[in-house]
Amino acid sequence: MSQTVIFKNVTKKYKMYNKNSEKLLDIVFPDGYGEDFYALQNISFTAEKGDVIGIIGVNGAGKSTLSNLITGVIPPTSGEMEIKGQASLIAIASGLDNKLTGRENIELKCLMLGFNKAEIRELMPEIIEFADIGKFIDQPVKSYSSGMKSRLGFAISVNIDPDVLVIDEALSVGDQTFADKCLDKMNEFKEKGKTIFFISHSIGQVKKFCQKALWLEAGEVRAYGAIGEIVPMYERFLKEFKAMSKEDQKNFKQLVLEKRSKLREQESQTLELNEQDEKIPRKQTRTNRKRNKGIIRLAKRIIVSLIVFTGLLGGAAYAVKSGLFPDMKSTDKSDETDREELAQKQQAEEINDKTIEEPDIRYINVEKANIRTQPDINSQSNGMAVFGEGYLIQDLQQETPNSVEWLKITDKEGREGWISSKIVTLIPDEINGQEVSDKIDELIGFIPALSEAIPMLGKQKGEEEPFNYTEYKYQNDKVSEFTILVSDSSEYELVNAIGEPQLRFGNILLYHGSDYDFIITIGDGGLINTLTVANQPS
CATH class of the missing domain: 3.40.50.300 (P-loop containing nucleotide triphosphate hydrolases)
Structure with a gap:
């Protein structure tokens, strides 16, 4: 072949x-x-x-x-x-x-x-x-x-x-x-x-x-x-x-991150060896060649630095003269250092998160589906899953002779069950939940604002604030999601403001955020009918 x-x-x-x-x-x-x-x-x-x-x-x-x-x-x-x-x-x-x-x-x-x-x-x-x-x-x-x-x-x-x-x-x-x-x-x-x-x-x-x-x-x-x-x-x-425990998973992520940067060390070592093994041209000693390279490199950096510094100085002078920064104040160097360290730490955490498999969470991609007691199409149904619900996959099993892949989950009532892999979708990419929340608030402008309602998620039953047009749902006596009646703004405006949903079924849209999931239903007139914000399974 x-x-x-x-x-x-x-x-x-x-x-x-x-x-x-x-x-x-x-x-x-x-x-x-x-x-x-x-x-x-x-x-x-x-x-x-x-x-x-x-x-x-x-x-x-x-x-x-x-x-x-x-x-x-x-x-x-x-x-x-x-x-x-x-x-x-x-x-x-x-x-x-x-x-x-x-x-x-x-x-x-x-x-x-x-x-x-x-x-x-x-x-x-x-x-x-x-x-x-x-x-x-x-x-x-x-x-x-x-x-x-x-x-x-x-x-x-x-x-x-x-x-x-x-x-x-x-x-x-x-x-x-x-x-x-x-x-x-x-x-x-x-x-x-x-x-x-x-x-x-x-x-x-x-x-x-x-x-x-x-x-x-x-x-x-x-x-x-x-x-x-x-x-x-x-x-x-x-x-x-x-x-693995969370600590072991964290250590494993760190090892993986180190793997992603180890080739850099190998390459730098190879470059050094190659430089050492280069043939020295006639009439030029190794010492002279290194000295000449260093002088040229230093000269280039000095020239470029002077150009950049002159540009920055001129720009700053113009900004001060034109009054662009009338309230400029000196910044504490220690604060700058702290911010830089925080930014580096956050970036490292983001890379860690992308480097290793997150929990296997999949979302229902049909309107309704049965949750079975056993990984068998003929087994009894003990619950119902609806579009947009996310479930943590705990195990998988292949049914024979039908070759159906079954996924083990725990439903919203805490009961274990099985669903077919054909009715769920993995959403690998998430969007910034805070940005989605802010844009929805700007687009719809209803009361309560999401900035007020989202903090209710996770609160003990009875401790949540009773907002108008808002219905809460609970899991283990804690708020797991809420739905707000909207009847305002169109799907076109929504998509223009936020972008395409990661999952859709008919007139139901799912935006998978970094912290929460946003499920939006569109009414017959093309207007947003309801907005549901739900905790993600963990």
């Missing part, structure tokens, strides 16, 4: 900065500011023609970075990679222009891929039929839900018949019918001998569709091989991690 994708010691490095000013200073003084972060390091593997490879790993392991490298979206920092044939990336809204309509996006993307006008006219009906988004095909993409964007992106990519197909969480949104339709199309590609990379948090889908698995951990290849060998190892890892 011929090799279609070859990676040899591929590394991708990014720079992280504590503040925006460091980005400018890093341009002026290369390698003087910013901290290196290795999204991927020393990745080596080969894919054969006809391989279907599931890329698995916890959040922040480097899966999306790898998909972007394979499809040429980003270049590697170092290493060798070879892709034989055309590669296409399918991700939510990948390559779509929000200002253009769906039809215009199809034409634009096909033109960029080298198709002429006649070929695009021939492809257009097939793409539109596969996307199945109706009249929205002639509406701007910015008005699409995430599921509609995924439909359009998938339809364009699969109908241009690429040699290498990379699917990055594109089936995590939308309905199950479309997901099945996509899997059927992918099976056609498999039969044609295409190379497919499938990135998904659904282990059930990976087992069902893939032949091989590439397990990434901390930006490195942890294991690569047959699906039946790698996936059980990964599942054991997840189970062991979830069984």
Whole structure:
């Protein structure tokens, strides 16, 4: 079999900065500011023609970075990679222009891929039929839900018949019918001998569709091989991690973070060795050469520093003279140091959070679903889950012979039960909850304001404030969520202010925030009907 994708010691490095000013200073003084972060390091593997490879790993392991490298979206920092044939990336809204309509996006993307006008006219009906988004095909993409964007992106990519197909969480949104339709199309590609990379948090889908698995951990290849060998190892890892204490999990995150920066030390050592092993030109001693390099480097820095200082001094003089800063006061250096240390600490915590798998929380993506007493479709129902509810996944089990993946949860009443993986969605990305709250307050302007109502979450029953038009729900006698009647502002205004929801079912929208979940229902007239703010499961 011929090799279609070859990676040899591929590394991708990014720079992280504590503040925006460091980005400018890093341009002026290369390698003087910013901290290196290795999204991927020393990745080596080969894919054969006809391989279907599931890329698995916890959040922040480097899966999306790898998909972007394979499809040429980003270049590697170092290493060798070879892709034989055309590669296409399918991700939510990948390559779509929000200002253009769906039809215009199809034409634009096909033109960029080298198709002429006649070929695009021939492809257009097939793409539109596969996307199945109706009249929205002639509406701007910015008005699409995430599921509609995924439909359009998938339809364009699969109908241009690429040699290498990379699917990055594109089936995590939308309905199950479309997901099945996509899997059927992918099976056609498999039969044609295409190379497919499938990135998904659904282990059930990976087992069902893939032949091989590439397990990434901390930006490195942890294991690569047959699906039946790698996936059980990964599942054991997840189970062991979830069984750790919070302190052990924190220590593990720290070790992973150190891994993401260790290559930097190796590279600096290699550079030093290379400098030492360079041949010394004739008529120039090693000492003289080092001295000359140091003088040149120092001269450059002095010149650049003088230019920057002169610019800053002139700008400051103009600002003072024009009265832009009439109330300028001296700042305590110790306060600046404290703020910088706090910013560094917060950034490190954010990287830690992205480096390792968060608790496996999935959200109901259908209007209503039964919670079963056993991982069996014929078992008794002991509860009901509704759209937008999040559940912490405690265990999973495969039902035979139906091949249904069942997830163990604890419902809102504290009872254990099982739900099918087909009716839940993992939402890997969260939005800033405080920003959403502020924008909703500005948009709707109702009483109570969210800044007053959100602090009621977690309060003991009877201690919460009784706001008008507000209904509380409780779990273990504590406020777990509240719903406010709104009847104001339109869905269009909401999406323009906040952006597209991460999950949608009909007229119900879910925004998954960093601290809370916001569930919004739209009435028949297009106005916001209710707003529910709920604690996230833990």
